[in-house]
Amino acid sequence: MNHEKALNIVNKSNFFVFRLDNSRFILFLSVIIAGLLSSCTASSRLLNFPFDPGGRSLNSPGAELKPQIADRYIVFISDRRGRQDVYLFDALEQRLVDLPGLNSLDAIADDPSVSEDGRYIVFTANRQGKSGIYLYDRELRQLRNLTENIAAEVRNPTISADGSAIAFESSANGQWDIVIYDRAGQAINVPTYIP
Numbered sequence: 001m002n003h004e005k006a007l008n009i010v011n012k013s014n015f016f017v018f019r020l021d022n023s024r025f026i027l028f029l030s031v032i033i034a035g036l037l038s039s040c041t042a043s044s045r046l047l048n049f050p051f052d053p054g055g056r057s058l059n060s061p062g063a064e065l066k067p068q069i070a071d072r073y074i075v076f077i078s079d080r081r082g083r084q085d086v087y088l089f090d091a092l093e094q095r096l097v098d099l100p101g102l103n104s105l106d107a108i109a110d111d112p113s114v115s116e117d118g119r120y121i122v123f124t125a126n127r128q129g130k131s132g133i134y135l136y137d138r139e140l141r142q143l144r145n146l147t148e149n150i151a152a153e154v155r156n157p158t159i160s161a162d163g164s165a166i167a168f169e170s171s172a173n174g175q176w177d178i179v180i181y182d183r184a185g186q187a188i189n190v191p192t193y194i195p
Helices: 030-040
Strands: 007-012 015-020 024-025 064-069 073-077 087-088 093-095 110-115 120-127 130-137 142-145 152-157 165-170 177-182
Touching: 030 142, 030 165, 064 087, 064 110, 073 110, 087 110, 087 120, 120 165, 130 165
Parallel strands: 110 152
Antiparallel strands: 007 015, 015 024, 064 073, 073 087, 087 093, 110 120, 120 130, 130 142, 152 165, 165 177
16 A cells, blocks of 8 residues: 555646545635735735924824824824824824823823724823823823822733723733723723633
8 A cells, every 4th residue: 555645736727726645625726826916916005194394294303103003093102392202193184183181291102002083092101210001082181090000010002993991011910911901990800711
């Protein structure tokens, strides 16, 4: 009995038939490759956002750090005013969105994230050597520290698309754990799977 496995490849117009022993595997390779290549080129396009030397657009002479996108909004950190502040750009209207009460002189902002509707922005800020996760509500123009009661370092916040949940890392247990809060700053209990 011969245990060697022979592989025959037969081209059948738009697909290849692979025969291994008596089993038949059909792979629509040509169609898959053509689809992948066309999807890479047909749907992607380079967006050229305006450059403004005065810092009133998405691109400026300052460093634009850690951009995050949600639907039509791009949130990012920039040092265009000589300090690390949070900025929000509306890609549809091609303009920066005003964020009154968000940025302050005594904080270094980092790691921004925005909800899909652009209403909520979360970010890490360091004030006087202590890190915190801050939530900004554009509609109410309100900034809150969600983690003021955590006696630990926090970092890397992200917000859900609908703005209802914020996940971030905390070192409260002596290691970096992921914690999930609601907008009120209350921990959300996530069901765990125990096999």
